[in-house]
Amino acid sequence: MANAIFAGFNLANFWDDSDYALKQYVEEPPTSELIASVEQELGYKLPAAYIELMQGHNGGTPVNTCFPTDKPTSWADDHVAITGISGIGRTKTYSLCGELGSQFMLDEWGYPPIGICICDCPSAGHDMVMLDYSACGPQGEPTVVHVDQEDDYAITFLAKDFESFVRGLVNEQAYDTSAEDLQKDLARIRSSAFSPLLTELVAQQAEADYEQIIRNLCYKLTIEKQYFALHADELSTLLYDAQFLLYSQAHPVISKAAFLEVYPDIIALADGEFSTSGYAPDFIEDWFENRRAAGQIVVDSTGIFTFSEAYERTLRQRLLQHLA
Structure with a gap:
């Protein structure tokens, strides 16, 4: 024209x-x-x-x-x-x-x-x-x-x-600052401080260095996605598992709602630099319901939600593979 x-x-x-x-x-x-x-x-x-x-x-x-x-x-x-x-x-x-x-x-x-x-x-x-x-x-x-x-x-x-x-x-x-943002995310994942709650949870795990497992998982997830966020992919689901495992080992989970209430304080909206700075509740709710439907999250005789013994064994083996 x-x-x-x-x-x-x-x-x-x-x-x-x-x-x-x-x-x-x-x-x-x-x-x-x-x-x-x-x-x-x-x-x-x-x-x-x-x-x-x-x-x-x-x-x-x-x-x-x-x-x-x-x-x-x-x-x-x-x-x-x-x-x-x-x-x-x-x-x-x-x-x-x-x-x-x-x-x-x-x-x-x-x-x-x-x-x-x-x-x-x-x-x-x-x-x-x-x-x-x-x-x-x-x-x-x-x-x-x-x-x-x-x-x-x-x-x-x-x-x-x-x-x-x-x-x-x-x-x-x-x-487009995606390349610079990715490097900032990776640097934060490598060395920034965990939230007070996540610090407490990993400290109680004597079996292995769960701080390093969490950092390695988040690093691999971020490389895969090109940014730090949890959705419904395989690594995100494994991180949901890891957070529930660590939390339920230290604190009784009396209901789904109780866990969903504390979930943001672990990584999603956590105090400190190690955080995704946001999350979509539907993803974590769907993960919980799927684990319940599969019998992987169960309710014990006292009414407490935990992983089944079989699933916890399998999960710990999977998590240990991400230690190196």
Whole structure:
């Protein structure tokens, strides 16, 4: 698409037409009548650069989805990210006047009445990119800002106009810190302090160095996943087993709920640096129910939950294999 507004800018490779984008964002090219009716409904004149872009491709997900910032937001220290750019229309979910369009975000999410919500973000509503008409009035040329619902709707200036915003978008790979994050995770797993509870639990195991077993298991898991988190994979399941084994050897487990209550204090949300810093409760609940159904977690004559003798023997043998 050749035009004076985006002169020298390659719009041919701007859009990423995934199935999701085509379904949720992309409208037919807008007619003059549709543009006028959308402007009337929203109460603002749309920027010429935005109309120009939409006439060539009416909404969607761009290839480059990040915009640099000079101060931190709830998304990152140095940039914000968008999921898509709203099209001019009413039929697609994320169009300007669609089901989750601009007015919905103002009415239901409480975004400030400064203009038009133009781009949604990966936070699913907790931050937005908006056209800000505060200084220019409804008929003027708006700036582009980021509005952070997570930070009491803090406003961060992004670009002087919509064209500058489009030209300033960069690819998310420019902010990919996964390699550095992985090395930090691995360093933390190798040497950072266990939580007080996990420290207590491994100290009571005279059979073997369970501190090293836990560190080795978490290290292998993190290499496999490329980040430190427990889900439903084989190593995660073994770590659920290890935590239950250590805890149940030191403290009576009177119910599933009792164990689930203390579980976060071992690794998931533990005090200290050795932690996944979060977890999905469904994974640990499913693990517990599966062990119960298989007869591997049993209730003894006093009403205490433990591993069966047979499963505990097998489990300890498996754990010892991870000592080296």
